[in-house]
Amino acid sequence: MTSPTTSISDKQPSLLLALTPVVLTLLVLGVQLFYFGDFTPHIPLAIGMAITGLVGIKLGFTWKHIEEGIFHVIHVSLPSVSVLICVGMIIGVWIASGTVPTLIYYGLTLLSPNIFLAAAMLLCSVVSVSLGTSWGTVGTVGLALMGIGAGFDIPMYWTAGAVVSGAFFGDKVSPLSDTTNLAPAVTGTDVFSHIKNMMPTTIPSMLIAFAIYLVAGFTLIDGDAASFDKINAITAALQANFTISVWLLLPAVLVIVLAVKRMPPIPSLFAGALAGALTAMVTQGAGAHELLTYANSGYSIDTGIATIDSLLNRGGIQSMMWTISLVLIALGFGGALEKTGCLETIIRAIMTKVRSFKGVQTAAVCTSVSTNLVAGDPYLSIALPGRMYAPTYRGLGYSTLNLSRAIEEGGTLVSPLIPWNAGGAFVISALGLGIVEGNVENLLYIPLAFACWLSPVIGLVYAQTGLFSPRASEEERLLWQEQGEAVATDLGAAGPAGDVPAPSPRPSS
Numbered sequence: 330m331t332s333p334t335t336s337i338s339d340k341q342p343s344l345l346l347a348l349t350p351v352v353l354t355l356l357v358l359g360v361q362l363f364y365f366g367d368f369t370p371h372i373p374l375a376i377g378m379a380i381t382g383l384v385g386i387k388l389g390f391t392w393k394h395i396e397e398g399i400f401h402v403i404h405v406s407l408p409s410v411s412v413l414i415c416v417g418m419i420i421g422v423w424i425a426s427g428t429v430p431t432l433i434y435y436g437l438t439l440l441s442p443n444i445f446l447a448a449a450m451l452l453c454s455v456v457s458v459s460l461g462t463s464w465g466t467v468g469t470v471g472l473a474l475m476g477i478g479a480g481f482d483i484p485m486y487w488t489a490g491a492v493v494s495g496a497f498f499g500d501k502v503s504p505l506s507d508t509t510n511l512a513p514a515v516t517g518t519d520v521f522s523h524i525k526n527m528m529p530t531t532i533p534s535m536l537i538a539f540a541i542y543l544v545a546g547f548t549l550i551d552g553d554a555a556s557f558d559k560i561n562a563i564t565a566a567l568q569a570n571f572t573i574s575v576w577l578l579l580p581a582v583l584v585i586v587l588a589v590k591r592m593p594p595i596p597s598l599f600a601g602a603l604a605g606a607l608t609a610m611v612t613q614g615a616g617a618h619e620l621l622t623y624a625n626s627g628y629s630i631d632t633g634i635a636t637i638d639s640l641l642n643r644g645g646i647q648s649m650m651w652t653i654s655l656v657l658i659a660l661g662f663g664g665a666l667e668k669t670g671c672l673e674t675i676i677r678a679i680m681t682k683v684r685s686f687k688g689v690q691t692a693a694v695c696t697s698v699s700t701n702l703v704a705g706d707p708y709l710s711i712a713l714p715g716r717m718y719a720p721t722y723r724g725l726g727y728s729t730l731n732l733s734r735a736i737e738e739g740g741t742l743v744s745p746l747i748p749w750n751a752g753g754a755f756v757i758s759a760l761g762l763g764i765v766e767g768n769v770e771n772l773l774y775i776p777l778a779f780a781c782w783l784s785p786v787i788g789l790v791y792a793q794t795g796l797f798s799p800r801a802s803e804e805e806r807l808l809w810q811e812q813g814e815a816v817a818t819d820l821g822a823a824g825p826a827g828d829v830p831a832p833s834p835r836p837s838s
Contacts, residue, residue: 340388340389341388341670341673341674342384342388342669342670342671342674343674344674344675344678346384346387346388346671346674347384347670347671347672347674347675348671348675349380349384350377350380350381350384350665350666350671351377351666351671351675351703353376353377353380354373354374354376354377354380354662354703355703357373357376357377358370358373358374358377358749360373361373368748368769370655370659370705370748370749371654371655371658374655374658374659374661374662374705374749375658375661375662377662378399378658378661378662378665381395381662381665381666381669381671382395382665384669384671385665385668385669388669388670390668390669394668395665395668395669397668398664398665398667398668398669399660399661399664399665399668400661400664401664401668402660402661402663402664402667402706402708402709403657403660403661403664405708406656406660406706406708406751408507408595409464409507409656409708409751410653410656410657411595412462412464412465412594412595412598413464413649413652413653413656413755414646414649414653415465415595415598415599415602416464416465416468416469416598416649416759417468417624417627417644417645417646417647417648417649418599418602418624418625418644418645418646419465419468419469419598419601419602419605419644420468420469420472420627420628420643420644420645420648420759421623421624421625421626421627421628421643421644421645421648422602422605422606422609422620422623422624422644423469423580423581423601423602423605423644424623424628424641424643424644425605425606425609425613425615425619425620425623425628426577426580426605426606426608426609426612426613426615427571427572427573427574427577427608427609427612427613428577428578428580428581428605428608429469429472429473429476429641430567430570430571430573430641431571431573431574431575431577431578432470432473432474432476432477432578432581433473433476433477433480433563433567433640434564434567434568434573435575436473436474436476436477436480437477437480437481437560437563437564438564440477442481442482442483442546442550443546443547443550444543444546445477445478445481445483445488445546445550446478446483446487446488446491446542446543446545446546447491447539447542447543447546449474449477449478449488449491449492449495449542450491450492450494450495450535450538450539450542450780451495451539452470452474452495453466453467453470453471453474453491453492453494453495453496453498453499454495454496454498454499454535455499456469456470456495456496456499456585457495457496457497457498457499457500457503458498458499458502458503459499459503459585459588459589460499460503460505460584460585460588460594460597461499461500461503461504461505461506461507461509461588461594462499462500462505462506462594462598463496463497463499463500463506463741463745463752464496464752464755464759465584465594465598466495466496466499467492467493467496467755467756467759467760468755468759469581469584470492470581471489471492471493471496471759471760472640472643472759472760472761474488474491474492475488475489475492475640475760475761476563476636476637476640476641479636479639479640480559480560480563480564480636481550481560482550482559483550484773485760485761485762485771485774486762486770486771486772486773486774486777487545487549487774487777489756489760489762489771489774489777489778490773490774490775490776490777490778490779491542491777492760493745493756493774493778493781494535494538494542494778494779494780494781495780497741497742497744497745497752497778497780497781498531498535498780500741501527501531501737501738501741501742501784502524502527502531504520504521504524505588505591505594506741508707508708508711508737508740508741509523509524509737509741511708511711511712511715512711512715512733512734512736512737512740512741513733515711515712515715515716515719515736516715516719516729516730516732516733516736517719517729518728518729518730518733522730523730523733523734523737526730526731526733526734526797526799527734527737527738529787529791529796529797530734530738530784530785530787530788530791530797531784533783533787534779534780534783534784534787535780537779537780537783538779538780538783541779542779559636562634563634563636563637566632566633566634566637567637569632570630570632571613572612572613574612576612577608577612579604579608580601580604580605580608581601583600583601583604584597584598584600584601584604587600587601602624606620606624609623623644623645624645624646625645625646625647626645626646626647626648627642627643627644627645627647627648628641628642628643628644628645629642630642639761640761643761648758649758651754651758652751652754652755652758652759655705655749655751655754656705656751656754656755659704659705659706659749659750659751660704660705660706660709660751662704662705663700663703663704663705663706663709664709666703666704667704667709667713672700672704672709672713673713673717676696676713676714676717676718677717679692679695679696680692680717680718680721683721685725686725686727686731686792686795686798687792687793689718689721689722689725689727690731690732690735690788690789690792690798691789691792691793692718693714693718693731693732693735693736693739694735694736694738694739694785694788694789694792695739696713696714696717696718696739697710697711697714697735697736697738697739697740697743698710698739698743698785700713700714700740701739701740701743701744701747701750702747702750705747705749705750705751706750706751707740707741707744707750707751707752708740710736710739710740710743710744711736711737711740711741714732714735714736714739714740715732715733715736718732719732722801723801726800726801726806727798727799727800727801728799728800728801728802728805729801729805730799731792731798731799734788735785735788738784738785738788739785742780742781742782742784742785743781743782743785745778745781746775746778746781746782748772748775756774757771762774
């Protein structure tokens with residue numbers, strides 16, 4: 330068996346060969362989505378994995394070697410799959426316990442329709458920073474906010490955009506988040522310096538998004554003409570079918586407390602599911618067998634109000650299987666591309682064209698976005714460019730904090746904006762956006778998730794202007810020298826446009 334530290338292959342694919350599985354997969358995906366009008370990207374990605382396997386065999390890889398790459402990436406991302414399973418359980422159980430209905434009830438009675446979108450983004454931001462998981466936030470608080478938005482007659486895609494903006498903000502800056510720890514780990518920086526260096530892009534993007542949601546709330550939504558009959562009907566139906574009490578928010582409070590105490594997300598979410606089950610038994614009279622069914626197959630109710638039924642008839646582990654299967658196939662495709670050296674060849678081709686910090690920073694962001702787009706995996710879109718580009722920043726004399734910010738924004742924040750990506754697939758499934766049934770209009774949440782795409786755009790502006798783009802500190806330079814890295818003492822001394830050698834050792838698989 331090949332050692333985990335053995336280089337990918339002595340025979341790298343040509344750029345044309347490396348692009349072949351990427352281009353063919355995107356073509357098949359385009360036919361599936363736009364010609365057949367069927368939003369099921371599973372098979373196109375599986376075909377892409379097969380094409381990549383054929384490319385690898387042509388290069389001299391054995392299937393066993395390619396298989397190792399596929400399963401390695403899947404294995405690394407299994408904690409996220411576990412989070413999906415826990416979130417599925419929580420959704421079903423928290424609806425049965427009355428936690429989600431209580432959130433919807435109080436949201437409809439306390440919030441104003443005009444400030445709802447801005448408040449939704451802020452609430453998801455606070456919860457996601459506390460939990461360190463965007464998926465957990467989207468699947469719990471985000472689901473309740475979708476119900477409140479429906480009660481206010483706000484289009485689903487506007488509410489979803491605000492929820493995604495807030496939830497993935499936390500995944501970007503929370504020290505409890507896996508991606509927030511992964512980005513500095515692969516670039517050789519520490520997590521708190523990484524978080525601090527993201528503030529120049531995070532704060533403006535969140536302020537702009539907040540302002541847009543606030544303006545939209547007062548211009549697109551007529552709060553005075555809101556359908557109070559509809560709101561009253563929803564709140565009455567919730568009271569008729571559930572016990573509504575502020576105490577029913579305790580399962581959500583428990584999860585947040587555990588997260589603040591730095592408990593790992595999976596045990597915290599599972600504890601929240603157990604707390605929800607106990608709450609359902611005590612307050613709603615649910616039986617043990619019913620709760621097992623809700624956790625596995627989701628909650629089911631018929632209130633006679635379509636809006637309520639469409640929101641509450643969901644959850645359970647099985648509801649996550651469409652997303653989990655897509656995540657596993659996308660991860661396998663990304664692992665095959667990495668193991669065969671296709672992604673490395675494409676990145677190297679890009680790196681040979683850039684000679685300045687502006688070009689490298691732009692390339693790092695775009696590479697993370699492209700890897701997200703092609704491989705469908707936020708982890709790979711952070712890890713691979715982070716390993717590949719780090720020596721280039723060192724050669725140019727710039728801090729790798731610039732790189733960690735670039736890949737965090739191109740990886741974490743863009744993930745939910747790609748429907749076949751792990752992040753996008755989860756958002757669509759958990760929020761009930763109905764893309765699977767062909768309701769393409771709800772894809773408008775993508776441009777409306779302002780904070781997610783504004784942050785990397787602002788980062789690209791900084792790259793071109795040199796603002797908030799730190800040079801390597803003396804400590805970093807000493808560390809690189811200890812590690813045997815070639816370090817330029819000054820970018821200007823290296824020649825025009827940073828004409829510095831950019832060593833880029835092949836990453837281990």
